[in-house]
Amino acid sequence: MKRLFILMLSVCALLQSCTNQKKDQTPDAMTHNMQEKSLYDFKVEGLEGDTIDFAQFKGKKVLIVNTASKCGFTSQYEDLEAISKEYKDKVVVVGFPANNFGSQEPGSNEEIASFCQRNYGVSFPMAAKVSVVGEDTAPIFKFLTEKQYNGVKDTKILWNFTKFLLDEEGKLIDSFISTTKPTDKAITKYFN
Numbered sequence: 669m670k671r672l673f674i675l676m677l678s679v680c681a682l683l684q685s686c687t688n689q690k691k692d693q694t695p696d697a698m699t700h701n702m703q704e705k706s707l708y709d710f711k712v713e714g715l716e717g718d719t720i721d722f723a724q725f726k727g728k729k730v731l732i733v734n735t736a737s738k739c740g741f742t743s744q745y746e747d748l749e750a751i752s753k754e755y756k757d758k759v760v761v762v763g764f765p766a767n768n769f770g771s772q773e774p775g776s777n778e779e780i781a782s783f784c785q786r787n788y789g790v791s792f793p794m795a796a797k798v799s800v801v802g803e804d805t806a807p808i809f810k811f812l813t814e815k816q817y818n819g820v821k822d823t824k825i826l827w828n829f830t831k832f833l834l835d836e837e838g839k840l841i842d843s844f845i846s847t848t849k850p851t852d853k854a855i856t857k858y859f860n
Contacts, residue, residue: 705817706838710808715765715781715794725760727836729858731850732812734800735763736772736828737783744829745788747850752792755859761792761850764809766800769827773797800825812840833858 707730708723722730733748745763752761765780767773775783777796784790798806800813811817812832813825823830823843831844833855841858848854 705811707808707811707834707840708838710811712764712798712806712808713796715777715796717777717796720762720793720795722762722838726838728757729759729836729841730834730838731759731761731855732808732832732834733761733763733850734766734768734809734825734828734830735794736766736769737775737780738772739770739828741827741829741846744850745784745790748792749788749790751850751856751859758859763790763792763794764800764806765794765797766828767797768799768801768825772828800830812843831855 708726711719711721711723714720731748731751733744735745736742748761748763751759763784765773765777773780780797781794784794798809800806800809805813809825813823815822818840820840821843823832827846829846831848831850833841833844835841844852844855
């Protein structure tokens, strides 16, 4: 009987220990960790299997765009490439292919890379395909779209080619809807 009691106490202690460890991963703890982040704390998989470490862009503005190959806004790749070249000393463009809207990015990472290069000569960094909305939203897009994480504003991504502009310290400046072209003064006024 005494052994059974000791065994039960051991099990209870073990369960309590596991419960305490999980408390560190509560939404409040995760929110606190995200609030301390800047863009430069993120690393993501690149379209060709490499790693995009946003810390390498310190000192430059970063324009992040959720992209798609079969969208009415796909021609914005041309403007994104133009910005990438014209402002290369001040701005880094990073594309994030996503298939969240109208299944307009159904291809594999390899197919997307080929499409972007062949049709638009894309030379700026492209991330591997991610989800930008829903339960499986990539952590970087939670940071970009939720004020509790970015400290600036909530943004609901309504379609492909939503744009997020971040400053030289990795902090969100603003977001822009799909119909705002990358070369629009609403965006480029921050590049001078």
